[in-house]
Amino acid sequence: MASIIESGWLIMEVCLFGRILCSCKLIRIMVFFSMQYLITHFSDFQLACLGSFFLHESVFFFSGLPFIYLERAGWLKKYKIQMKNNTLEAQEKCITRLLLYHFGVNLPVMLASYPVFRHMGMQSSLPFPSWKVILMQITFYFILEDFIFYWGHRVLHTKWLYKHVHSIHHEYATPFGLTSEYAHPAEILFLGFATIVGPAITGPHLVTLWLWMVLRVLETVEAHCGYHFPWSLSNFLPLYGGAHFHDYHHRLLYTKSGNYSSTFTYMDCFCTNKRAILSAFCTYGHSLVLYLDVDISAVVFGTDKGYRKLQALKNAGVESAGKQT
Secondary structure, eight states: OHHHHHHHHHHHHHHHHHHHHHHHHHHHHHHHHHHHHHHHHSOHHIIIIIIHHHHHHHHHHHHHHHHHHHHHHTTTGGGBSOSOOOOHHHHHHHHHHHHHHIIIIIHHHHHHHHHHHHHTTOBOOSSOOOHHHHHHHHHHHHHHHHHHHHHHHHHHTSHHHHHHTGGGGGGOSSOOGGGGGOOOHHHHHHHHHHHHHHHHHHOOBHHHHHHHHHHHHHHHHHHTSSBOOTTOGGGTOTTBOHHHHHHHHHHOOSTTOOOOOSSBSHHHHHSSOGGGHHHHHHHOSHHHHHHHTOOGGGSOOSTTHHHHHHHHHHHHHHHHHHHHO
């Protein structure tokens, strides 16, 4: 009987692996023919500038708009981080300003940066780079962007810049997906540099650039969505910030709110207290802390200290409630 069950599991695993391989091949074939069509009918300039802008707008609004409807309808309310909801007028104001900023700032920046990308070797022609090259470049972009974004964001939280520039982004103390790109035009240029500097340095294939853009947009929308779901990446990736991490940043409307990183959390952990680097690395992250059963309040963190204290208090409250029951 046991051998039959093991054989059944083996067959299921083989079938699943085969389906994954077939899906990857199908995706690669679809991307190949799609790019072949685009390359044939459009110039490199049109694809790199107008194509990138259209892709950005599509991914951004299709991923961000659902959170407005979730908030209005009150669906999945148990996963909402803050109970407060934004008004209809505030949501409409955000969308209107976003369209103005995207066409008035983002699109001109894409047009102006095209010569730099071409000079550094960006191309759209076939063949595609290998998945290893794409993965290495995307990983490099995420790490570099997070590093530059952290320090740029921290500078924006100095008193003068916060008052005259960054406070616009913080108009929404209860963020929703689309507020991720709601900011002063100067901030869009300032922090947008962190997103484009990696591709500008490496001169990637257009497919890699588009993949990076899609992942970066999805990440920033998720960080501002206002919901912490059981399937959120922060539950599985120890160094990933996510919505719960960034939502704390928006709740504090003063210059020393902490949690300045865009994607990961290690910059906020390490950059103020060097002595805590080793211990924090060994104990940091939501799932890793639970796995190691470490007292998180005993670890001294950096610019995320307030957030970690709040989490420690919440965990202590949950444990005491559990003991009482």
